[in-house]
Amino acid sequence: MAVAKVQKYATTESGDTLEIIERPHGGLSVVLADGQRSGRAAKAISNLVARKAISLLAEGVRDGAAARAAHDYLYANRGGKVSATLNVVSVDLVTRTLVISRNSHCPVIVADQHEIRVLDAPSQPIGIYPGTKPSITELPLVPHTWLVVFTDGVLSAGQRYGERLDMAQFVADFLDSGEGDAQALADAILERAIQLDRGRPSDDTSILVMAILPRVREDSVRRMTVNFPIDKLDKK
C-alpha cells in the first residue's frame, strides 16, 4: 500500500490524518480522517477521530463498531457541531477480505482484472447526526485488486477552473498502461490533482492506494518506508 499526502496551499498543517495499525488477529487497518475546514483546527479533529478508531481497531474491535465509536466520540465531544469524514480500509486475514468503511462523500475506487467499480453509496460524515453509521463493503482478498481512497481535496481539484479529475478513468488508464506500483499510482493522482489546482492545492489532499499483488520477492519480509518532509530543518 502507498500514501501520498499534502496540505492545502499556504497552510502549515494538513487537516487530514492517516494512521495505520496491525490488526491483532492478523492483517492491517488504515484510517483516513478529514477534519472540517483546514489547518490546525481541522487537524485536531481528524487526529481525535483517527486516534479513537485506531486504538479500537488495535484492540480487535470490528471495523463497523470502530467507525460508529469514532462518530459517537466526536458527536459527544463537540456537541454535534463539527464534522469529519472517515474511511477505514482493512486487510482482514481472519475473514480473508478487504473491508472498506466509508463515512464520506468521496467515493472509493475498486479495480480488479475485470472491471472498475466506484463505491459511492450515500454515506454521512461523522460528528453531526445522531446514530451515523458507515457504508461498508467487503471484498474477497484476491490478487490484482486495487483500491483507491482519497479525501475531498481530490474532488475539489480544478473546480476553481471548471475542471475535475475523473478518478475511475484515471485509475483505468494507469492500470491499462501496466506500469507502476501502488506508490506510483498515489503519486500520479496527487500530481494530477495539484496540476488541476495550478500548483496550489485548494484543500488538504490525501490519497491511499492498496494493491493486492502476487509476490515479486520470495522472502516474507515486511517493509515500510516513510518520507516525512520537515519545514525549515536548518533553522530553529
Added chain:
Amino acid sequence: MAVAKVQKYATTESGDTLEIIERPHGGLSVVLADGQRSGRAAKAISNLVARKAISLLAEGVRDGAAARAAHDYLYANRGGKVSATLNVVSVDLVTRTLVISRNSHCPVIVADQHEIRVLDAPSQPIGIYPGTKPSITELPLVPHTWLVVFTDGVLSAGQRYGERLDMAQFVADFLDSGEGDAQALADAILERAIQLDRGRPSDDTSILVMAILPRVREDSVRRMTVNFPIDKLDKK
C-alpha cells in the same frame, strides 16, 4: 525512515511489533516492541505493549511517561512474569529533537557526519521489575543523522555458528560507501543477519532506520509505502 522485519524461521508470526503514529504537536513516533519468546504468545505481549505506548503518544503524552506506562501496564497485567523490550524513537518538532527511549539490551546506533555512537547504557526490559524506566537520549534534529534500532534477532544472528554482526562497523561501511537510503540500509542489515543465520533467522528480527536528510524533492508531500506479504493468498 524505513523498516525491515521478518519472523523467526518456521514460526507463523513475528513476536515483534512495530507501530508508527503522528505526534499531535508535530512529528512522528515509532514504537518497536519485542515480546518474550516467539510466535503467537510473544506477539500478544508486544502488541499489548506497543498499543499502550502508541495510544499514549498519540494523545501527546511525553515519551518517557509513555514507556513507563507501557511497563506499568505489562507489569500489572502479567504479574511481573512476562518481559518485553521496548524502543521508542520520536521526531519531536516542538523541541526539534530526536528522542530515543530504550528498554532493551540491544544498543541503538547513531551516526552523523563526524562519528558513530553506540547507545548502550544499561537498561532493563519492561514488565519484570517494579519501577522500570527507559534510558533516554535526546539529540538535535540535524541533517545527516542516521539512527539504527533493532531487536535481538540481529544480536543473535550467527551465534549458533560463532559469528556475529558488528553493527557499528556495518553501518559505518554502509555510510562510507555513500550509496543507499534508509530502506537500503535496513534491507542490508536484515540480509546480513539472515545470512549469518544461514537463511534461517534464529529469532524474530526487526530493523528500523531513521535518516534525517536534506530534501531531495521540492514538494512537501508526505509519502508512505508498506509491503505486507501474505501467506497463501490464493488458498483459502
